[in-house]
Amino acid sequence: xxxxxxxxxxxxxxxxxxxxxxxxxxxxxxxxxxxxxxxxxxxxxxxxxxxxxxxxxxxxxxxxxxxxxxxxxxxxxxxxxxxxxxxxxxxxxxxxxxxxxxxxxxxxxxxxxxxxxxxxxxxxxxxxxxxxxxxxxxxxxxxxxxxxxxxxxxxxxxxxxxxxxxxxxxxxxxxxxxxxxxxxxxxxxxxxxxxxxxxxxxxxxxxxxxxxxxxxxxxxxxxxxxx
Amino acid sequence: xxxxxxxxxxxxxxxxxxxxxxxxxxxxxxxxxxxxxxxxxxxxxxxxxxxxxxxxxxxxxxxxxxxxxxxxxxxxxxxxxxxxxxxxxxxxxxxxxxxxxxxxxxxxxxxxxxxxxxxxxxxxxxxxxxxxxxxxxxxxxxxxxxxxxxxxxxxxxxxxxxxxxxxxxxxxxxxxxxxxxxxxxxxxxxxxxxxxxxxxxxxxxxxxxxxxxxxxxxxxxxxxxxxxxxxxxxxxxxxxxxxxxxxxxxxxxxxxxxxxxxxxxxxxxxxxxxxxxxxxxxxxxxxxxxxxxxxxxxxxxxxx
Numbered sequence: 001x002x003x004x005x006x007x008x009x010x011x012x013x014x015x016x017x018x019x020x021x022x023x024x025x026x027x028x029x030x031x032x033x034x035x036x037x038x039x040x041x042x043x044x045x046x047x048x049x050x051x052x053x054x055x056x057x058x059x060x061x062x063x064x065x066x067x068x069x070x071x072x073x074x075x076x077x078x079x080x081x082x083x084x085x086x087x088x089x090x091x092x093x094x095x096x097x098x099x100x101x102x103x104x105x106x107x108x109x110x111x112x113x114x115x116x117x118x119x120x121x122x123x124x125x126x127x128x129x130x131x132x133x134x135x136x137x138x139x140x141x142x143x144x145x146x147x148x149x150x151x152x153x154x155x156x157x158x159x160x161x162x163x164x165x166x167x168x169x170x171x172x173x174x175x176x177x178x179x180x181x182x183x184x185x186x187x188x189x190x191x192x193x194x195x196x197x198x199x200x201x202x203x204x205x206x207x208x209x210x211x212x213x214x215x216x217x218x219x220x221x222x223x224x225x226x227x
Numbered sequence: 228x229x230x231x232x233x234x235x236x237x238x239x240x241x242x243x244x245x246x247x248x249x250x251x252x253x254x255x256x257x258x259x260x261x262x263x264x265x266x267x268x269x270x271x272x273x274x275x276x277x278x279x280x281x282x283x284x285x286x287x288x289x290x291x292x293x294x295x296x297x298x299x300x301x302x303x304x305x306x307x308x309x310x311x312x313x314x315x316x317x318x319x320x321x322x323x324x325x326x327x328x329x330x331x332x333x334x335x336x337x338x339x340x341x342x343x344x345x346x347x348x349x350x351x352x353x354x355x356x357x358x359x360x361x362x363x364x365x366x367x368x369x370x371x372x373x374x375x376x377x378x379x380x381x382x383x384x385x386x387x388x389x390x391x392x393x394x395x396x397x398x399x400x401x402x403x404x405x406x407x408x409x410x411x412x413x414x415x416x417x418x419x420x421x422x423x424x425x426x427x428x429x430x431x432x433x434x435x436x437x438x439x440x441x442x443x444x445x446x447x448x449x450x451x452x453x454x455x456x457x458x459x460x461x462x463x464x465x466x467x468x469x470x471x472x473x474x475x476x477x478x479x480x481x482x483x484x485x486x487x488x489x490x491x492x493x494x495x496x497x498x499x500x501x502x503x504x505x506x507x508x509x510x511x512x513x514x515x516x517x518x519x520x521x522x523x524x525x526x527x528x529x530x531x
Binding site for chain 2: 014016019042043044045047048051052053054055056057058059065066068070079081082083084085086087088103104105106107108109110112113114115116117118121122124126127128184185186187188189190191198200
């Protein structure tokens with residue numbers, strides 16, 4: 001198995017619900033807590049496993065706003081694992097999930113230096129490195145109904161921009177989406193072969209002019225929405 | 228990259244220590260200068276003190292020090308683990324060398340040879356912690372191990388010259404050889420400054436996947452600096468960096484080289500060594516401050 005996420009940059013609205021759900025689930029999950037420093041002050045800081053950046057693509061008037069959630073890509077060739085001196089970082093052979101053994105980590109930060117995606121953050125409380133576990137304590141939980149055995153971020157996403165699945169299975173949702181939409185890896189030139197893919201925004205469908213009355217109404221409504 | 232003070236202290240003091248021990252071992256192997264046994268042991272202890280101060284400084288920056296002992300287990304893949312292992316292996320080897328000297332045991336050449344080899348290996352392995360990181364283009368170059376080795380040979384060599392003068396030995400030709408080493412190191416460092424101006428392959432376009440368009444950051448997604456900002460977004464004004472480069476270059480290379488060439492007495496050499504170490508501290512600070520991690524691309528920087 002090669003578990004990972006496909007993230008739809010076309011439909012992501014940048015609501016940060018995935019990041020919040022992630023924090024909520026994982027702070028009491030397998031690698032928790034996710035400590036915060038000064039949480040109610042003016043400069044709160046703490047370990048988050050998922051962060052959302054917002055970019056402007058191209059220049060006005062053709063610009064497009066794209067929200068890009070970034071979490072661990074569970075790279076096939078994960079440098080964060082090979083640089084780890086204590087053996088705390090490891091990649092599971094059965095499903096490809098990259099994890100950190102909190103009992104072995106000495107907090108040297110080297111894995112966070114080796115990660116190009118900023119997916120690893122040092123917990124100011126425990127002094128150990130924290131990262132996305134793909135909600136390992138959810139996806140294999142036999143107590144949960146089958147449709148809930150997914151990462152917290154995927155379940156919570158209001159626009160279903162996050163899809164979880166097995167990239168080794170050509171008929172899984174993530175594999176199909178990746179094929180159909182031309183999913184992209186981030187910074188492929190570094191050669192870490194990240195598993196997660198990002199589905200680029202689609203081109204707007206050209207509306208036919210004229211035709212039926214319903215078509216005209218649709219065209220007018222589309223124009224209003226576009227503004 | 229944020230320059231962690233403990234790491235700066237570690238790399239320069241232990242670098243000088245490994246250099247000094249290396250020179251001592253080389254002297255044993257090739258019988259270059261006649262030194263008394265006690266003098267050799269004193270120099271060896273001085274080197275081990277420098278090394279040990281550096282190594283203990285390196286543990287200050289660990290956030291969870293109680294697991295530091297586990298750092299020997301990743302030897303197969305991790306340069307940091309290899310460094311830890313070799314650094315520990317050196318202690319019994321150096322002890323055997325000192326004991327051999329003191330008690331007049333045979334095979335002294337074997338132990339001093341091992342010492343020399345380990346010193347070079349440890350400095351190389353330390354530099355590979357940085358040079359192996361593809362995410363930091365300014366570090367991912369063979370120039371980094373070359374420079375680390377040269378810095379150790381240079382700063383250890385100057386300490387060795389001081390030790391020789393203190394033991395009443397003539398360093399008439401050695402000061403010129405050492406001046407040459409300083410000059411070579413200075414030119415490699417200059418080469419490094421030229422090299423790292425070359426653009427890296429990663430850009431904000433490759434980081435976001437929008438390779439055909441102009442991309443700019445609208446919002447980083449958090450209202451206060453996070454771990455990533457503190458670690459990777461360390462920024463200093465360019466003017467300040469250039470000024471520091473000049474100070475570094477004069478302190479590390481120009482002053483020691485002039486002293487070695489014109490006035491190599493024991494006191495001036497000691498002064499030159501202290502100036503060189505201060506210069507190396509700035510050099511190591513710049514090595515971090517001028518290194519740009521690719522995570523910066525997700526924070527809006529166009530190129531690293």
